[in-house]
Amino acid sequence: xxxxxxHKTTLYQIxxxxxxxxNDDGIGDLQGIIQKLDYLKDLGFETIWVSPFFASPQRDFGxxxxxxxxxxxxxxxxxxxxxxxxxTHRRGMRIILDLVLDHTSDQHPWFLESRSSRNxxxxxxxxxxxxxxxxxxxxxxxxxxxxxxxxxxYWASFLPFQPDLNWRNPDVKKTMFEIARFWxxxxxxxxxxxxFNTIYKDAQFxxxxxxxxxxxxxxxxxxxxxxxxxxxxxxESFDLAKEFRKLTDEFGEKLTIGEIAARREVLRKYxxxxxxxxxxxxxxxxxLQFKFTAEYFxxxxxxxxxxxxxxxxxxxxxxxxxxxxxxxxxxGDFRKAKLLAMLQFTLRGVPCAYYGEEIGMVNLKLPFKTxxxxxxxxxxxxxxxxxxxxxxxxxxxEVRTPMQWDATKNAGxxxxxxxxxxxxxxYEQVNVERQKRxxxxxxxxxxxxxxxxxxxxxxxxxxxxxxxxxxxxVLGYIRxxxxxxxxxxxxxxxxxxxxxxxxxxxxxxxxxxxxAKDGVAHLGGFGGMILSVSV
Ligand code: NOJ
Numbered sequence: 266x267x268x269x270x271x272h273k274t275t276l277y278q279i280x281x282x283x284x285x286x287x288n289d290d291g292i293g294d295l296q297g298i299i300q301k302l303d304y305l306k307d308l309g310f311e312t313i314w315v316s317p318f319f320a321s322p323q324r325d326f327g328x329x330x331x332x333x334x335x336x337x338x339x340x341x342x343x344x345x346x347x348x349x350x351x352x353t354h355r356r357g358m359r360i361i362l363d364l365v366l367d368h369t370s371d372q373h374p375w376f377l378e379s380r381s382s383r384n385x386x387x388x389x390x391x392x393x394x395x396x397x398x399x400x401x402x403x404x405x406x407x408x409x410x411x412x413x414x415x416x417x418x419y420w421a422s423f424l425p426f427q428p429d430l431n432w433r434n435p436d437v438k439k440t441m442f443e444i445a446r447f448w449x450x451x452x453x454x455x456x457x458x459x460x461f462n463t464i465y466k467d468a469q470f471x472x473x474x475x476x477x478x479x480x481x482x483x484x485x486x487x488x489x490x491x492x493x494x495x496x497x498x499x500x501e502s503f504d505l506a507k508e509f510r511k512l513t514d515e516f517g518e519k520l521t522i523g524e525i526a527a528r529r530e531v532l533r534k535y536x537x538x539x540x541x542x543x544x545x546x547x548x549x550x551x552x553l554q555f556k557f558t559a560e561y562f563x564x565x566x567x568x569x570x571x572x573x574x575x576x577x578x579x580x581x582x583x584x585x586x587x588x589x590x591x592x593x594x595x596x597g598d599f600r601k602a603k604l605l606a607m608l609q610f611t612l613r614g615v616p617c618a619y620y621g622e623e624i625g626m627v628n629l630k631l632p633f634k635t636x637x638x639x640x641x642x643x644x645x646x647x648x649x650x651x652x653x654x655x656x657x658x659x660x661x662x663e664v665r666t667p668m669q670w671d672a673t674k675n676a677g678x679x680x681x682x683x684x685x686x687x688x689x690x691x692y693e694q695v696n697v698e699r700q701k702r703x704x705x706x707x708x709x710x711x712x713x714x715x716x717x718x719x720x721x722x723x724x725x726x727x728x729x730x731x732x733x734x735x736x737x738x739v740l741g742y743i744r745x746x747x748x749x750x751x752x753x754x755x756x757x758x759x760x761x762x763x764x765x766x767x768x769x770x771x772x773x774x775x776x777x778x779x780x781a782k783d784g785v786a787h788l789g790g791f792g793g794m795i796l797s798v799s800v
Contacts, residue, residue, distance in 0.1 A: 273726055279298055283686065312358065328365055329371075366441055390436070458521060466496055550582070606714055620668055626689065717772075761789050766786055769786070
């Protein structure tokens, strides 16, 4: 059994604005990323995903694009982008770009033309209506916005300055496909596809039905008392996944990963009924709100295995640029963060880590009123505590603070006077340089897990079987490929646990003391180990 590279790889998400600043303006950039490629190579990640760096008014920090074929000047030039692709490849790594197909910036020349009159050549490139229907946007409130030039409303799935393209217009589709081809031809290894499941809307714009759900969750975007029956997950979007796959196939084995916050039963449709007939990967966002218990993960894994059975491949992600950081969810406890990393890198699935996760960066609490992220400004009326209780990340600035490289000024991210977002105050304790020196740091745990994963085919492409009848709080699964069988045991409890085994040899220990002896596996609190077994 040999899987395509994109089913065996490990992903690392870079938010370019916050990763590394090479020209001291307080904003990360492409040359900054290039400077840090050796770090990522050494750490052991195989593929980087870079959030959008294209021309943009930056009201949603690059997810509002005004030219897909040019680079935002604060991030660099086209030459820098090409150099980034080349330098990544030179290190034997891969790079995927972030493609926003659903919407553009309202400053994109297409939209400026489209809104100027009802009969210009781009009049039908966006979704215009004389009267809004009842749909609300993904950020709350009606997604319809009035433009007096046309005396009509346009639809925006996300924020008002991000008008949705009309994919039923053949010129739009053709143009967006050309854009996708452009970067693949330049050597990009694939795409992360922004809100892929909202691209098509109901052709008749029927009203969405009522729902009891107030808060949308990562696995179900119904919320604000409305289902998304007609505004998301339309059959045409499933077809688009197939068509997009054909397009990327023109360029060889390319990775496509869908950002799809949808009900569980819908997710797989974007990967196709058959393998190789849809997007190659789909994020499973449910895990972004994980609970740190063996029982939670046992259920999640069993469910994901049903939804993405071999030869499909799931994706495990615990942090990204929109949601609470995983270490924050764990109260900054590094023992728990190590166990979570062990889980992520040993499950059957592509792991996707977010910059700073490898050193346990936590959220920086920031007020809504002064947020750079536009979303919190919609919610300044509500008490912060409410959102914390509902587990909703409203101010995404909190998870986008500069990468903490070392204990020098601005955490080594930039030598500017001020950085675009403040550096977290804990940077003198939590930084890459420090964790490189400490052998049992979270960073070094990431490194040894990534190494171990690369050296063991069972972890990259093996089957997964959950082990039953384990002590409370212990999660176990067997990964098997060819003649190799590995048993992973993870203790989600604080108390040490013993597991009786027939015969097994410890091949990986998370902490000193996690070891098997005389037919018993001894797991310390939050301990973990991998054993070579014969089954
Ligand atoms: C989802 C992205 O992850 C988020 O950061 C962005 O604001 C929206 N899509 C709109 O593009």
